[in-house]
Amino acid sequence: MLEINHPSIDIDLRYATPDNITGRPIYARAVALLHPDAHAALLRAANLAEGQGLCLRIYDAYRPSAAQQRLWEALANPVFVADPSRGSTHSRGVAVDLTLTDATGEPLEMGTGFDAMVPQSYHARTDIPVEAQRNRAVLLGIMTAAGWAHEPHEWWHYNLPDPLRYPLLDDVATVARLMGD
Ligand SMILES: [Zn+2]
Numbered sequence: 001m002l003e004i005n006h007p008s009i010d011i012d013l014r015y016a017t018p019d020n021i022t023g024r025p026i027y028a029r030a031v032a033l034l035h036p037d038a039h040a041a042l043l044r045a046a047n048l049a050e051g052q053g054l055c056l057r058i059y060d061a062y063r064p065s066a067a068q069q070r071l072w073e074a075l076a077n078p079v080f081v082a083d084p085s086r087g088s089t090h091s092r093g094v095a096v097d098l099t100l101t102d103a104t105g106e107p108l109e110m111g112t113g114f115d116a117m118v119p120q121s122y123h124a125r126t127d128i129p130v131e132a133q134r135n136r137a138v139l140l141g142i143m144t145a146a147g148w149a150h151e152p153h154e155w156w157h158y159n160l161p162d163p164l165r166y167p168l169l170d171d172v173a174t175v176a177r178l179m180g181d
Helices: 036-051 065-074 130-145 172-179
Strands: 009-011 055-060 095-101 149-151 154-159
Touching: 036 055, 036 095, 036 130, 065 172, 095 130, 130 149, 130 154
Parallel strands: 009 055
Antiparallel strands: 055 095, 095 154, 149 154
16 A cells, blocks of 8 residues: 655545544544555546646545444445445545645535535536536546546546455554554
8 A cells, every 4th residue: 555645636634534424533644545556546647637737635545444334334325435344445445535626726616525425426417517517527537547437426536447356455554554543
């Protein structure tokens, strides 16, 4: 697992703060980790974004199964939260939740916030502002060109194609990097 540390990638791990759907921190610290394959794909995306004067802002990356369990307990909605018994793509280290920011660090308008569990968070919605539709299309283009697959119900979520070929990663040392005291 590699930590995301790049000048044009901003780390804003919401589950390390109370600013998330559970209302309390789930991670002890904001360490954004990815499988090396996903890490390489994210750097490709960051370079594409940079060429357009944009940056990536990461809301979540690797998510231990124990954290997935807590999310599920807070909001057991299978459209938006993967059942822990099946395993999230985040717990395999091959998923990211993210948005785009402009040169001043301001997030682009995307129509809904991260983790907004409403139909307007789905891709291809026309009942959000045109600017937001365009910004989502820019993010979709950057991420797809960089080798990521989109999630139809969450504009902010991308994972590597065929993610189940990657194992769940829950070794003690890796989990402790986020959740340890
Ligand atoms: Zn996600």
